[in-house]
Amino acid sequence: MEPVLKAKNINKRYGKVVALDNANLELYNDEVLGVIGDNGAGKSTLIKALCGAVQPDSGEIYLDGELVTFNSPIEARKTGIETVYQNLALSPALTIADNMFLGREIHKKGIMGKFFRVLDQSGMQNLARKKLSELGLLTIQNINQQVETLSGGQRQGVAVARATAFGTKVIIMDEPTAALGVKESRRVLELIGEVKSRGIPIILISHNMPHVFEVADRVHIHRLGKRLCVVNPKDYSMSDAVALMTGAKEAPTN
Amino acid sequence: MSDISKDLKDQPKFQEDIGSKGQDHHTFEIEKQNTLKKIQNFLHGNPTMVPVIILILSVVTFGLIAGGKFFSAFNLSLIIQQVTIVGILAAAQTLIILTAGIDLSVAAIMVLCSVFMGKLSVQMGIPTSFAIIVGLASGALCGAFNGWLVTKFRLPPFIVTLGTWNVFFALVIFFSGSQSIRGRDIEDAAPLLHFFGERVNIYGAQFTYGSFLMILIFVVLWFVLNKTAWGRHVYAVGDDKEAAELSGIRTDRILLSVYTVAGVILAIGAWVSIGRVGSVSPTSFYEGNLDSITAVVIGGTSLFGGRGSIVGALFGALIVGVFSSGLSIAGLDVLWQRFALGCLIIIAVGIDQWIRKISN
Secondary structure (H helix, E strand, O other): OOOOEEEEEEEEEEOOEEEEEEEEEEEOOOOEEEEEEOOOOOHHHHHHHHHOOOOOOEEEEEEOOEEEOOOOHHHHHHOOEEEEOOOOOOOOOOEHHHHHOOOOOOEOOHHHHHOOOEEOHHHHHHHHHHHHHHOOOOOOOOOOOEHHHOOHHHHHHHHHHHHHHHOOOEEEEEOOOOOOOHHHHHHHHHHHHHHHHOOOOEEEEOOOHHHHHHHOOEEEEEEOOEEEEEEOOOOOOHHHHHHHHHOOOOOOOO | OHHHHHHHHHHHHHHHHOOOOOOOOOOOOOOOOOHHHHHHHHHHHOOOHHHHHHHHHHHHHHHHHHOHHHHOHHHHHHHHHHOHHHHHHHHHHHHHHHOOOOOOOHHHHHHHHHHHHHHHHHHOOOOHHHHHHHHHHHHHHHHHHHHHHHHHOOOOHHHHHHHHHHHHHHHHHHHHOOOOEOHHHHHHHOHHHHHHHOEEEEOOEEEEHHHHHHHHHHHHHHHHHHHEHHHHHHHHHHHOHHHHHHOOOOHHHHHHHHHHHHHHHHHHHHHHHHHHHOOEOOOOOOOHHHHHHHHHHHOOOOOOOOOOOHHHHHHHHHHHHHHHHHHHHOOOOHHHHHHHHHHHHHHHHHHHHHHHHHHO
């Protein structure tokens, strides 16, 4: 089967530090790929290369089998790769609807939109409401509420809804549960399942082993700048994964 | 020992329970709020209400103290005339403060543009309409220069505009030769420059064309800031620049355009100021920079960017005008006007900080 997103022999150096050393990654349709690794293993750099935030020194990225290069996150977004950043990249003083369409607003039809660049605010609000209710988040009642009045989990929900509203190919989530409490983490994990059920594959980067093992179909273990192995979470325990991650255990040969 | 293993067994069950029993984590727990909290919430949602309330209170108070003399249609319209220039400066200043910047050079840019307009048309005999176009273009250029320094070299706007304030002021002295252009000369050679000083009477109230133009500027800016993508991006850049960048907004382009638009508004203000003052004086509006910041701050716009409204700046300018007018009609010394204004600034910023606390 052809992977949706494939990274091949990616290299990235920061001065003398080798962040990525011929790193590979494959993401298939209908799966959640967990990416774990020790601090400094290079998983953030790998993810940043995939979402356009970092330009690799060498290596290739294929989307649906086609070679692509991203000079910025905007270019990656245009191809259908959406990223939910750890800091969420939301504007706290703007409303939920404003945030969901930030940087890709919809204009009104006709002269008002074309010439005066007037926004179709009711159209955007309706779409935002639709996206949130699809993900079971419509209990956020007022779409014109400022994001800063929302809780951490609700903000995460808005960021995920924004990604699913536009992410047609791949959604990358960077530490989505890191700043959340138990209840809210639970909700975000449910949200990941929700997104997966719509047929959009997800790359989930997390330090939280139980969360990764709960939702991931395959777990990519990154070590010393490259992929050590990919394991099935059903066959391995979390302590096995930690042992692999830290080098206490040899990688399985498969 | 068995207790511990039982606990461990229960734990995952506990986790599964969460979220399953119809608990909804995304509903809002509407806490019982005390009145103060309600006020805070209300003001957070409607930041323009603070200056509106202060304006109404101050008008009523001065109306009671100073009576009909203050409350006459003539005096109230006079206040609007008096705040015309500060209002236009504050409109430009608001745009820049919304992006978390500050512009100390607003008044210098305005005076420089008015010197260009006057010099070219009155002293060099160039057609007035062309002189005005040159003035507007030089305003755009000055603003773009500020924006270029801010975006290209990542210098703090405070430092950039502190520098350009002095540069532009020196240019004002250079081009004007420290000479004022007399009102009578302007009237003879280029009456078009006085256009915005023309007055109309409406039921005893007296308005200049300039006051109407100021209000028009506010209406247009309100529309652009609230109804267009550019406006939303201005807020987003001031609110959290990094988040805006990741959302795909070209933040440098927005910043550059904001400073340029501000420069054009200031050049329009230059034309209005010639009508208002009558002459072109290189030393006029020396305190315009701080007056504009005062109006913006009293108008409820946050100096940290991303919060506030353009209309607030108009109310802020009007509050300043009402205070000066009311206190002088009430017969108080000018020093008390300054005293009151100072207190007002501190109170306004205090209220802003308090409202912002809501997100924590």
